[in-house]
Amino acid sequence: MRFHNLDLNLLVVLDSLLQERSVSQTAQALRLTQPAISNALSRLRQHFEDDLLVQVGRKMVPTPFAESLAAPVREALDGLRRIVVNRSEFDPAAADRTFTFVCSDYVFNVLMTGAIRKLVTVAPRLKIVVLLTSDQSAALLGEGKIDFMISPERKCDPGHPKSPLFSDRFACIAWRDNPLVGASLTLEKYLELEHVSVTLGPHNPPHIEQESLDAQGVERNIVVHAPTFNCVAEIVVGTNMIATVHARNAAILAKRLPLKVLAPPVEIATFTEFLQWHKNKETDAGTLWLRDFLIEHAQSL
Structure with missing residues (x-):
């Protein structure tokens, strides 16, 4: 379909190019060949009379004009998608999405x-x-x-x-046979024991429980940072370490692993x-x- 002499399919390519900044990655995302994407870019440049994206190193960088097109192109495509996908009813038994x-x-x-x-x-x-x-x-x-x-x-x-x-709230978990942990945790024991925590990505902003502990001046002795929350329980098993985790998840994991679930000796905010x-x-x-x-x-x- 053409609109003001522009093939509207080209807007899909332009939107993807502005996100991917790469002809090859755009081709992969749209399941087209690289020559097809290059041809579409050439047609877009001709229509808008602008380079749109220029090669800088291994990446393509949008021109100022292309940057100005990014938001309106995305909004236009979102509007078209709503028209195409929107139906008065949705049949979950038959829907293939x-x-x-x-x-x-x-x-x-x-x-x-x-x-x-x-x-x-x-x-x-x-x-x-x-x-x-x-x-x-x-x-x-x-x-x-x-x-x-x-x-x-x-x-x-x-x-x-x-x-x-x-x-949810927070709970502490320990290996069921941890000789240093009894039926409850005192603050003194909590501070004395080694802890396992989680690192979520390179920036790793403070977790909810960490913010509560920081506000009360409670500093854990964290010796292991796991990549996911569920890994924490696996690491605790067979060691004398403990962890402060989400209570709902602790209850689930305690059914699969030899864990004891204890109340934290310090108040931690719910979320x-x-x-x-x-x-x-x-x-x-x-x-x-x-x-x-x-x-x-x-x-x-």
């Missing part, structure tokens, strides 16, 4: 595992992709590369709608995990159905 989530392995364990088991029955043709949370999660949501983000409220993007899913979706998906029946499904499932936890 892919939904992509970003969440922590903790949320996956507590919420998504059970939700996916239910989806297999009520929406057997849906495909679910789950990515681990990172410092790029909010950007992925804003760029429309994911459908849902699940995170504590403080990490939500204020520009997009959200809904609370479930709340709530939120489900967030892109504002442009507010009228998409499939997104709204899956949103409501997850909220309902979370209420059963």
